[in-house]
Amino acid sequence: TQLRYIDFSNNGFIDYVNGQPFGAEKLEYLNFINNGITGAEQAIFSTNMAFLKILLLGHNKLGMNLGSFNTSELETLQVLDLSFNEISVIPKDFFSRFPSLKQVNLTGNNISHLDVELSALDNLELLNLSRNSIRTLSSPMRNELDSLNHPLRLVLTGNPLSCECQDLTSIDWLMKSDVSIASKPYLTCQDSWNGVYNLDTLDIEELRKKCFPN
Numbered sequence: 298t299q300l301r302y303i304d305f306s307n308n309g310f311i312d313y314v315n316g317q318p319f320g321a322e323k324l325e326y327l328n329f330i331n332n333g334i335t336g337a338e339q340a341i342f343s344t345n346m347a348f349l350k351i352l353l354l355g356h357n358k359l360g361m362n363l364g365s366f367n368t369s370e371l372e373t374l375q376v377l378d379l380s381f382n383e384i385s386v387i388p389k390d391f392f393s394r395f396p397s398l399k400q401v402n403l404t405g406n407n408i409s410h411l412d413v414e415l416s417a418l419d420n421l422e423l424l425n426l427s428r429n430s431i432r433t434l435s436s437p438m439r440n441e442l443d444s445l446n447h448p449l450r451l452v453l454t455g456n457p458l459s460c461e462c463q464d465l466t467s468i469d470w471l472m473k474s475d476v477s478i479a480s481k482p483y484l485t486c487q488d489s490w491n492g493v494y495n496l497d498t499l500d501i502e503e504l505r506k507k508c509f510p511n
Contacts, residue, residue, distance in 0.1 A: 305328060306331055308331075325348055327351070350373055350375045353376075354378055355380040355404075356380065356381045358382065360385070363386075380425075384403065386410075389413055390413075393418070396418065398421055401421070401424050401425065404428050409431060415442065424451050434467050439474075442476050443474065450477045451479065454480050465501060471496060482497035
């Protein structure tokens, strides 16, 4: 009998993950939630874990060491939880190394700027960026999202979205994009005069006139 499910969650003593669980060649589910993990040796995600589908790493401290999980061997991974990990920067090619991803959870990090490649993720269904520090989505990131040829649900709730004059293009995209924006009627943004608007009722043309009267 080979292991298919391992739950190491809530131990609180795992600082750095190394080595590989014995008999994990058929492992499909691996849970390291809430352990204070700061990094991991690439060896733990070797080709012997070629069946892994769910990897839960929420509530750790990966932060600056996120790159230590950059491995191309997790080609079957479908669910990746990196929530509450003090992450501020994600390597541009990070997700492209997990081509089977369906769900990515980045809730509760410190991300203010997102510039990642998604075009290789033909199965991506959910990108959860809630409760970060995102004020605007850059033009390259919007283009990356628009390039997807399948439905995607994007979660941005709990971010300090900006509808200041220089950010109106991003807000306009959020209002009109074919990407499914979760809870769009409840998203708000703040303008250059500290006014707060609900995206569902925002008159962006009026705001443009206010920003650029001539």
